[in-house]
Structures are given as structure tokens and as C-alpha cells.
Amino acid sequence: MIRLENVSKSYNDKMILENINFEVEQGDRVVILGKSGSGKTTLLNIIATIDSNYSGNVYLFNNYLSKLKNSDIAKLRRDQLGFIFQDFGLLENFNIEENILLPSRSAGKDIKKDEYFNKLIDVLNIENLLKRYPSELSGGEKQRAAIARAIIKKPKLVVADEITSALDIYTSKELIIYLDDVVTKFNITLLMVTHDLEVARVCNKVYFIRHGHLIELDNLNSAEKLFYQESNEG
Ligand SMILES: Nc1ncnc2c1ncn2[C@@H]1O[C@H](COP(=O)(O)OP(=O)(O)O)[C@@H](O)[C@H]1O
Numbered sequence: 001m002i003r004l005e006n007v008s009k010s011y012n013d014k015m016i017l018e019n020i021n022f023e024v025e026q027g028d029r030v031v032i033l034g035k036s037g038s039g040k041t042t043l044l045n046i047i048a049t050i051d052s053n054y055s056g057n058v059y060l061f062n063n064y065l066s067k068l069k070n071s072d073i074a075k076l077r078r079d080q081l082g083f084i085f086q087d088f089g090l091l092e093n094f095n096i097e098e099n100i101l102l103p104s105r106s107a108g109k110d111i112k113k114d115e116y117f118n119k120l121i122d123v124l125n126i127e128n129l130l131k132r133y134p135s136e137l138s139g140g141e142k143q144r145a146a147i148a149r150a151i152i153k154k155p156k157l158v159v160a161d162e163i164t165s166a167l168d169i170y171t172s173k174e175l176i177i178y179l180d181d182v183v184t185k186f187n188i189t190l191l192m193v194t195h196d197l198e199v200a201r202v203c204n205k206v207y208f209i210r211h212g213h214l215i216e217l218d219n220l221n222s223a224e225k226l227f228y229q230e231s232n233e234g
Pocket residue numbers: 011012016034035036037038039040041042043
């Protein structure tokens with residue numbers, strides 16, 4: 001579904017990603033862990049077609065991105081990718097229901113409040129928040145709404161960047177339970193980047209990024225050791 005071939009990127013002569021080779025298959029739940037500044041967002045933005053300034057090849061849903069026109073890439077991003085961000089990204093002037101339905105409308109798939117919508121808001125427990133505005137929600141509630149917005153258009157892939165960073169530890173744990181449930185029930189292919197080992201528990205494939213390289217790990221205990229090593233390196 002996704003394949004990176006020798007992807008490299010540097011900023012001002014500083015190598016951030018060095019010859020990354022990486023694959024995601026349909027149904028995978030992948031997490032890329034790493035310290036702040038290790039290049040997680042840089043890598044995710046390349047895969048999510050936000051950043052096209054890199055060397056190497058990215059293969060996404062049967063296409064090499066370099067072979068597609070910009071308009072086709074924009075369409076792919078709009079229709080096939082769901083995004084969840086650290087800062088929720090909800091539009092303040094729209095209520096929660098409108099926020100959730102907007103992306104499906106702009107994708108030209110007029111998914112109204114059908115069975116899929118009802119199941120989604122039920123699993124995420126946001127039924128009674130639909131008429132409220134983002135400013136009237138807690139961080140955890142906003143992130144649940146943002147998850148619904150990412151999934152409503154039935155994307156092929158959901159990408160998530162540090163989705164628990166703005167939440168306290170209890171709300172994070174609660175969000176992880178909701179995320180796990182929704183990813184399972186809706187059979188989501190998930191690619192997350194985070195420095196939070198807790199949220200990584202939702203995933204079944206674990207990678208660690210450091211010094212521009214991606215290392216595949218057997219389990220989260222190995223990730224914990226690598227974080228520990230990194231903090232000792234200073
Ligand atoms: N637009 C940019 N210009 C210059 N350097 C950048 C830019 N964006 C990110 N960087 C640098 O690239 C490195 C990786 O950043 P990032 O991918 O955001 O890390 P992470 O998401 O793992 O915290 C950092 O050293 C950061 O300072």
C-alpha cells in the first residue's frame with residue numbers, strides 16, 4: 001500500500017532522513033517512535049503528500065507520487081487520506097457535526113448522517129457533543145471528534161502525528177482506548193508518529209527513528225531501551 005524507496009531529506013545540509021526504506025500493508029497499524037527532532041513529522045509529511053521536496057521514491061496506493069500530477073495528488077490527499085494532528089485542527093466557526101461532515105462533503109461523497117456516521121459517533125462516544133462548538137469541548141473530546149472527522153470519508157490510510165501531546169496522561173489513556181476500539185471496528189490502516197510509548201500500544205508494527213535511520217523493533221520494550229539510550233547520549 002505504501003512503499004518508500006531510498007527516501008532522503010536534509011534541511012540546510014543537515015541530513016534528517018537518510019535512505020529510508022519502509023513498507024505499510026493494508027490493515028497494518030504502524031507506529032514510528034523517536035525523540036523530539038528525530039524527523040518523525042518530516043517523514044510523515046512526505047508519506048502524506050504534504051512535502052514533495054525529498055529524494056528517492058514514494059509509492060502510495062498503486063502510484064509513484066513522482067508520476068502523478070499535482071491535481072491528482074491533491075485529490076488523493078483529500079479522498080484517500082485521513083489526518084489526526086496534535087492540535088486537533090477543528091474549525092472554530094463550525095459545530096462538531098459540521099466539522100465531522102465537512103471533509104466528506106468536500107471529497108464529493110455526500111455522506112450524511114447515515115449508519116456509518118451513527119456507528120462512528122457511537123464508538124467514539126461523541127453523540128451529545130455534535131451541536132457544540134470546538135471551544136466548548138475538552139481536549140480529549142476534541143481529539144475524539146478529530147478522529148471521527150478523519151475516518152468519516154473512509155480513507156485508505158489514517159495518519160496521526162503526536163495525537164496525545166496536548167492531553168494530560170489520564171485523557172491520553174482514555175483516548176488510546178477509543179482509538180484502539182475505532183481502529184479495530186472500522187478496520188483502519190493506521191500510521192502514527194509519536195514519542196508517547198502509551199499511544200504506541202495501539203499498533204502492531206513498531207519502528208524507531210534516530211540519526212536519520214528507521215529501525216524495526218520486535219516490541220515496545222526495545223523502544224523504551226532506545227529512548228533511554230538516547231537520553232544518555234544527551
Ligand atoms: N522547515 C524546516 N526548516 C529547517 N529545519 C527543519 C524544518 N522542519 C524541521 N526541521 C528540522 O528537522 C528536524 C526534524 O524535525 P521534525 O521532523 O519536526 O522532528 P519530530 O517530528 O521528530 O520532532 C529537526 O531538527 C528540525 O529542527
